[in-house]
Amino acid sequence: MSFEYGTDYYGYRKKFAVLVPSTNTAVETEYHMMKPTGVVLATRPCNIPAMEVKTEEDFVGMVEAIGAATEQGLRDAMSLSPDHVIFGYSAETFWDGKERSDREFNKYNDIANAEGNCGITFGAQAIQDALACYPGVKRIGCISPYMPVGDSMVVKFLSDIGYEVVRIKGHCSPGPEQIAHETSLKTRELVKEVDGDDVDLILQAGTNLHFVELAAQLELELGKPVLAINALTFWHALRSNGIPDRIRGFGSLLAEH
Template structure:
């Protein structure tokens, strides 16, 4: 018998324990019959005040992922969704594939991750070659994001990092900061803009920006959850959260 609330799919969601944005974002996009079951990746609220400390803090998260996988698997989910993005971009496309393989080998089920989800989203829109992106991170991690997109065939024209000084500070980035950053990144030489960093709230701002910029604007939480739904054959269209969920 299927789960009485998750009768279409039960998603096990992995996210850092410091992340307060990805859970409400994913729940906002959840169709009837799909349930989200969160497993916290133990994450000290590191002070990310330099390239070195930012990278070191991210590596701590990566080292704790499999413990969270083993925990959420006790709920017998049908599929996993990664609610943390930085580690899924490390070492380019081959690094993303290796991360996916490691998690899927442990879990025995498939997973959607932010890096591959963003690439799939850009391809779904069609005609996207040149992108701009922004993150809450420091330059060392942006370098990894740029490398990944390059491996996937996208040219990064511009990028910026907000240099948030702790993991919880990422959730304090305001809607106005998001809008200002999108305007700064836009230009006739950019086909689409991407936001990475799952603890940065940009789902609604990205959806609105598609109207006033007239081009695809991909928020990583939207892309990741969209990817998970479509991977499970769930084609429900969600309105008011951007073209990705309403059209593709």
């Protein structure tokens, strides 16, 4: 009996490489919660140290460490011949606004295309595409695990693409690993602080902050879109690869768009 190789056993629809900082646990966990049958996720690290983040300078150093590890992580991921690569971090994709973000996206997308004949999903660009699904939205409340310098980069990027950030609050988590230790209760309090009648939509950044299930609950409670970064990037990867499945339980984006 003859046999032809060419289709991954579990990833018979699509095989996604998922690049995450080596300290990250939330992306892999939440993607698997949302994953449709026939899609396989191969998580690969961009190696960074388990650093302390006590100051704004520490936070910038963490972002720079992720950026420095990304290209090697992407090239390593090409060995599994992915159909697509999802960048499972967000702060570095917003840094210095849309112009730099577009340059970084094009750089990594070119590498993925040249070495693996595939495309990428980048946090900042996924946000732009996702927000376009909500045409009435102009004013946004944002939450994150970041220090204020990181929050300012979220505000700059959103301003560059035409949205007003009414309020933004961050956990100021004391390290990249500890972001995943933040509780839903604390995160709910941040949402309460940034929400109001003057806010059309709540957006969460920071991929190691568990939020996809809470976002779905908050949408029902608040009566407005609440978008989690991990749901946005996973949605973008699915739709970019012709997978239209409506996935419920993680917010309106995956369920309705």
